[in-house]
Amino acid sequence: MQLSTRHLLGIKNLTKEDISLILSTAEQFKEVLQRPVKKVPSLRDVTIVNLFYENSTRTRFSFELAEKRLSADTINFAASSSSAAKGETLLDTVNNILSMKVDMVVMRHSASGAPHFLAQHIPAAIINAGDGINEHPTQGLLDAFSIKEKTGTLEGRKVAIIGDIMHSRVAQSNIYLLKKMEAEVTVCGPPTLIPKYISEALGVNVSYNLKETLEWCDVANVLRIQLERQNQVLFSSLREYSLAFGINRKLLDNLNKEIVIMHPGPINRGVELDSDVADSKQSIILQQVENGVAVRMAVLYLLSPQTP
Amino acid sequence: MQVLLTSQELSAIIKELAGKLAATYPELKDVIFIGIQQGGAVIGNDIVEEMKRLKPDKTVNYGQLDITFYRDDIRKEILAPDKMNLPFAIADKRIILIDDVLFTGRTIKAALDALLDYGRPEKVELCVLIDRKEYRQFPIQPDYVGKTVKTERTDKVKLVEGEVVLITK
Incomplete structure (x- = not known):
């Protein structure tokens, strides 16, 4: 083969x-x-x-x-x-x-x-x-490998990709791959960071509500806010972004299940992920690097x- | 296609090989049997099952070795690897490599290269079901042989549905 x-x-x-x-x-x-x-x-x-x-x-x-x-x-x-x-x-x-x-x-x-x-x-x-x-195809592949290793399968798995979808080659490669392998995908972030026709073009669900997305998913792949790729103001401040879309311990503790947390790195600690989430046993961030x-x-x- | 060993003859030879190995290593102490993927792992399974029957009170260590990443003809065709399963420390152990057919010796050379990446065994022996000895390309000889057969260079000898067959081109 x-x-x-x-x-x-x-x-x-x-x-x-x-x-x-x-x-x-x-x-x-x-x-x-x-x-x-x-x-x-x-x-x-x-x-x-x-x-x-x-x-x-x-x-x-x-x-x-x-x-x-x-x-x-x-x-x-x-x-x-x-x-x-x-x-x-x-x-x-x-x-x-x-x-x-x-x-x-x-x-x-x-x-x-x-x-x-x-x-x-x-x-x-x-x-x-x-x-x-x-695209960033090897990142998409290693994310898929890590999800499969941690949860046993990709088929039917509910994966949320959270953050700056608009500027992210990691998101694009992940979406192509997960859809081909028959996983379900929801992208979540502020409306200004999600391409308008992504649902029709790539067959993903779109959500602007972090809490609902976390309740839905098995795996949350959290993306970095890419300040270097933004030539216009797409959200008012990092603090506001963090309040609406940052993942903290309290949010995860209030879910009725334990989800897997991923991040392609480098992490903006305290922006998209709090340290006690990034370093918790739910997080497979270092396994992603190893894989x-x-x-x-x-x-x-x-x-x-x-x-x- | 010609049948070289029927399933009955095959199981008799497996018993004979297991018997010889059991006589050489009666205590099975520090011994690891390793089947080379894919055919050698099939024969290895059979030999190890027979060994367990002969030595019910002993632990039989058995693993499988894949040589895909060590082939010397890798540029001719990139093959998908098989599963490697060696959950033992092999340093200072006595290893019995098991393969179905010994032909040029290149597979065994690759298997030795792969094996040594896991540690430095005390000794490595080779057990094969079928030896096509006239076509060796490396100085490699088996220690335990099921049957030596005369074949043409272009023939293929394979395990097919519990029998050993010779396929002539």
Whole structure:
């Protein structure tokens, strides 16, 4: 069984079978990460470049660790310290790197569609590590893996995605994935941060009421308020946002069930999540980070070059 | 398709292999049986069941090893992995690797590579149901053999519905 695609540009292009294959392969890589030697030789003949045109801690470290655990050779590129700062185009930069015999490209870029553009012009396999406000497919996959690991299944699971849906590539990848795997999705946040036609376009429920949403869901995936992506005022203050959409202990204690709390990080503590929620046993935030390495190993392994 | 071992012959050979292993390791102390996915795990299950019958008062340690991530022909085809199940510390233990068919020896080489990532065993032995010994590509020989067969290079030997069959191209 193989993936139906050569690149991972977004969840939108994946089939249900692709997603199941990545998640089941990731389970085996998670086992690898528990061994005394947390490394396999599968990609020892593969060279990967991590092209980060936008800042990242977690995703870049996670990819780099996944690559090293697969025995791949890796090179890292940060736009701020490279010739991109001198005006070199994306395609020129990548072609220069590829002429040094690189097989796979992991790319984060602030422009939505940058990895799709690259995929049309270069022969290497491309993995999207986040493009603008479009998609962050490996985050969607690791969130799904974590939900499945914690609750046993995705099918029929009620997942709430809470916060800034408008600017979130994590939300978009999660929605595509959860809908393909037949979970139910509600997006919740202030009306200014939820796209107007999202319900018709993506088949999700929309709620502007946090308490009702928490009562409905099994899993709450809480997003970060992305101040850096907002060029207009979409809510009056962080304090007001926190009062209406921040999750605190009292809210959770008043529910008649225990829900799972997720967050893709980095957390704005005291804004979207209070510390006693983020650090509680209901939260699987650190498991998400751990699972990220296994999921990225699965993606890199399944997309690695084949020369029959 | 030719039947090399009927289900009756197969179960007689499993009993014989289990008997030999029980004679070598009467106490089963510090011994771990490991079936290589997928065919070796099937044969391993059968041998371990027989071993439990022979040694009802002893604990039989049994795990399964998947070699997908260690194949030396990984670039020819990316395969989905099978389940790995080795819930034992293998350091200083005596390991019996079990496989259905020993052919080129490449699977066993990969299995040894995978195994050593779990620790440093005292000793590793190899038990196979079928040996196609004329086609070895590595210096690997079994310690326990069910049956040695003569085949053509392009033949396939497989476990199919409880029988061992030879498929000729």
